[in-house]
Amino acid sequence: MPADLLSAIVTILAVLLYFYMSIRVGQMREKHHIKAPATSGHEEFDRAFRVQMNTLEALPVFLPLLWLATVYFHAYTWLPAALGLVWVAGRVLYMTSYMADPDKRGVGFGIAAIAQLGLLIVAIVGIVQCWPGA
Amino acid sequence: MPADLLSAIVTILAVLLYFYMSIRVGQMREKHHIKAPATSGHEEFDRAFRVQMNTLEALPVFLPLLWLATVYFHAYTWLPAALGLVWVAGRVLYMTSYMADPDKRGVGFGIAAIAQLGLLIVAIVGIVQCWPGA
């Protein structure tokens, strides 16, 4: 199975999850009658908005690391996509637990953070291994 | 015409539009004397800020889908770039109508959303077609 196709699927999953979070914000905006351009006004809206924003803040780290790892790491070609899948799962848990209780968002956040750290290490190892003469 | 060059141009256009939105926020900040780190304080600034933020929130969905579709979809190579161009046009309309009246932002937002959905479908079809043995 080509590594890039696996990472392409993980990218689609991450994008779909983020898309779902954005739709939730729109729904909460309507439900609690929070008129644009306001971005605050009800606890439930605020939670949905922070879930989306925090994931948005994580995407420019996650996606570049996923693809750098996919392109440059050749020892275990499935590893970047596997770590990416763990990231997506962590973010799903983060979303559901944050909506239930902001204080419980830590576990999902931590799982995604560890997967991200794994991708960083794999990307760096891959770049070093691809270095001319290495 | 190579498909990747067309998508490269659309990426440049999307980035330029977003860049223009960011400059507008800076101008509104000066015009209405909203001192950093504040991000609110005048209706016109708030609208410009929300236009930029909402487009920022859309970019990590749009750009990965545009490039996944460009790389994996080979039936009509011009299609991803064409959908990308529609997205950019929808976002221009979104910006101008939001600045005029936040309640009228729906049409431009919808056009961009439909283009994005099209890119998602084209990307998935492309990945399935590239699957080994498919």
Next chain:
Amino acid sequence: MPADLLSAIVTILAVLLYFYMSIRVGQMREKHHIKAPATSGHEEFDRAFRVQMNTLEALPVFLPLLWLATVYFHAYTWLPAALGLVWVAGRVLYMTSYMADPDKRGVGFGIAAIAQLGLLIVAIVGIVQCWPGA
């Protein structure tokens, strides 16, 4: 030295800097007891938050331009990565000066903006040069 490896390293550096900014926001959240989902409450937290957000807002411009320039510009293959390094340095200065005094954030911001403009020009030149028949 292959140009893509240099840009891969610059991408890692940009991602690490952004990651560090995010951690700072989390630290300020704890230090000043600002409970999620709130994103305001103390001047020092607000500065750290704006530094991270402004860099987040810049990443979807910076990373696509860096990679478009890297892929399409072949005259001086080291140039995109060099401009990317200037961008990272400008953003480090932006962070340190913003935290010290928001009014002094201009120089670092300007350096990063000029590097970004350089990448835009290099990317466009590259795309034009790769155009079939050009």
